[in-house]
Amino acid sequence: MGFKMGIVGLPNVGKSTLFNALTRTAAAQAANFPFCTIEPNVGEVAVPDARLDRLAEIAKSKSIIPTRMTFVDIAGLVKGASKGEGLGNQFLANIREVDAIAHVLRCFEDGDVTHVEGRVDPVADAETIETELMLADLESIERRLQNIVRKVRGGDKEAVQQERLLNEARAVLEAGQPARTVDVADEDAKAWGMLQLLTSKPVLFVSNVAEDEASQGNAQSARVAEMAAAQGAASVVISAKIEEEISQLEPDEAEMFLEELGLAEAGLDRLIRAGYELLNLQTYFTAGPKEARAWTIPAGTRAPQAAGVIHGDFEKGFIRAETIGYEDYITLGGEQPCKDAGKMRAEGKTYVVKDGDVLHFLFNN
């Protein structure tokens, strides 16, 4: 499957710089030039997880395979995008396809880097983007409502449900709030997701600060944090410029550089983890002499569907999952000691996998 985060923001705020650092490739062309990104760039990144290394050490695994997440570098959005300004609708379509949004806000002062509005004000910038996304949502809601009129009249159940949800979203948007503030009932969740409203996607605000502010942030990033908290959204402080430099260093050099900067870990690691949490994702592990590997599942996934992430056949022929809790695996020192201590459980089809579970699936071919 794969979970996708879209990197969104005004032109020239540092999206591609961040994307480059994330994917450690030069695939996205970063330059001090609005609209240098035209096609969305897609990159996969490893989700950092120290637990995987500890498991691999105990299981004496030959290789370590982290789980992955996808980032998409989307071109800058400007005021009027919902009406086709800038590169307009094309970008909105790119955003529609992602599971969550990393909204990059320029918090750094630099006279050499053009700001499309000619001033640094991340809170106002956030509103500009959000307004465009809300307008685009309202437009697509109107269109959809018109398209289903006949079906609704004919009493089509799905269409009636859609109409109700579209009207709820419209009411919230017309009151100036994003669609993610709608309280969606469980039985509506699937239909709601299919509406693919831009402002229904979870958002992580990314404050892009100057190089020497990476560890403490600045007054602007503090304002962003306040705004995010008020919306119940997450935020991280990062210096895309520094991250780009770090991504070009060897691991041990990078560690020294981080120490000099007063950073406990690379901002990218924090960003990736925050995205992972935002998407409500969890990790389970498989560990053996061949490999130790992390797998991603949405929180609440049952054992057969978790097995299905590895291979469809695992899900179809699922018998049971031999399960060891992560803490047990570490404290007792691996699979055999856990077995001996009665800490390996046989879990069936209804078992909800827990974050960190070390699993071994038994299945029929």
Ligand SMILES: Nc1ncnc2c1ncn2[C@@H]1O[C@H](COP(=O)(O)OP(=O)(O)OP(=O)(O)O)[C@@H](O)[C@H]1O
């Ligand atoms: N934290 C920072 N401090 C200083 N300069 C930065 C920082 N982050 C990015 N920049 C610089 O800002 C400029 C624009 O960056 P970038 O190309 O990544 O923007 P973008 O958001 O992808 O723009 P576009 O929407 O046009 O694709 C580059 O010159 C980059 O080096």
Ligand SMILES: [Mg+2]
């Ligand atoms: Mg760019």
